[in-house]
Amino acid sequence: DGGITQSPKYLFRKEGQNVTLSCEQNLNHDAMYWYRQDPGQGLRLIYYSQIVNDFQKGDIAEGYSVSREKKESFPLTVTSAQKNPTAFYLCASQNLRTYAQQNTEAFFGQGTRLTVV
Amino acid sequence: GQQVMQIPQYQHVQEGEDFTTYCNSSTTLSNIQWYKQRPGGHPVFLIQLVKSGEVKKQKRLTFQFGEAKKNSSLHITATQTTDVGTYFCAGLLSGTYKYIFGTGTRLKVLA
Numbered sequence: 001d002g003g004i005t006q007s008p009k010y011l012f013r014k015e016g017q018n019v020t021l022s023c024e025q026n027l028n029h030d031a032m033y034w035y036r037q038d039p040g041q042g043l044r045l046i047y048y049s050q051i052v053n054d055f056q057k058g059d060i061a062e063g064y065s066v067s068r069e070k071k072e073s074f075p076l077t078v079t080s081a082q083k084n085p086t087a088f089y090l091c092a093s094q095n096l097r098t099y100a101q102q103n104t105e106a107f108f109g110q111g112t113r114l115t116v117v
Numbered sequence: 118g119q120q121v122m123q124i125p126q127y128q129h130v131q132e133g134e135d136f137t138t139y140c141n142s143s144t145t146l147s148n149i150q151w152y153k154q155r156p157g158g159h160p161v162f163l164i165q166l167v168k169s170g171e172v173k174k175q176k177r178l179t180f181q182f183g184e185a186k187k188n189s190s191l192h193i194t195a196t197q198t199t200d201v202g203t204y205f206c207a208g209l210l211s212g213t214y215k216y217i218f219g220t221g222t223r224l225k226v227l228a
Contacts (some may be wrong), residue, residue, distance in 0.1 A: 105162035
């Protein structure tokens with residue numbers, strides 16, 4: 001099945017630790033995104049990448065890092081510099097270079113719920 | 118910076134009542150998409166609007182894109198408990214490949 005997979009589903013982090021969230025897609029999408037969602041809130045963009053080996057900061061990039069070494073993979077590292085990392089993290093991919101803006105919907109992973117203990 | 122605001126932030130309705138959420142952008146959009154996120158789930162694509170003034174329907178859901186391509190609305194007729202969730206719009210900034218998600222409207226339907 002084609003799709004986008006995030007792992008793990010639940011993650012616990014001790015204060016001061018770095019953790020990495022995985023995001024893999026087999027949809028052949030160029031663009032990939034990381035969003036943070038706090039309870040009852042909207043989606044805030046952390047980082048996005050439109051092509052391999054390139055990525056841009058979103059609105060809340062501080063305390064996070066990403067890499068895009070392969071088209072299929074866009075891992076997110078939550079560093080110890082992120083002071084309030086407890087949240088729901090969503091990865092998405094999207095095909096942007098299409099004819100007449102067709103088939104450009106974003107596909108989201110199931111999310112990773114990160115808790116600091 | 119570019120922003121996409123949605124109103125209302127929350128809406129509680131009785132089952133059978135109608136519901137509307139509005140999406141407003143500070144800049145012109147190439148297209149707008151709508152997503153639904155069920156409680157505990159992830160956003161799922163509903164529809165995309167591209168043309169100025171476009172209206173699309175999906176059963177009880179009606180989507181509109183404004184003439185100036187800066188605003189959009191989602192109207193649900195006769196809500197059902199299965200409509201519960203958060204509805205997000207996402208606008209593609211003109212001349213870019215960047216989508217901006219709206220702040221979302223959380224809908225609760227009381228049986």
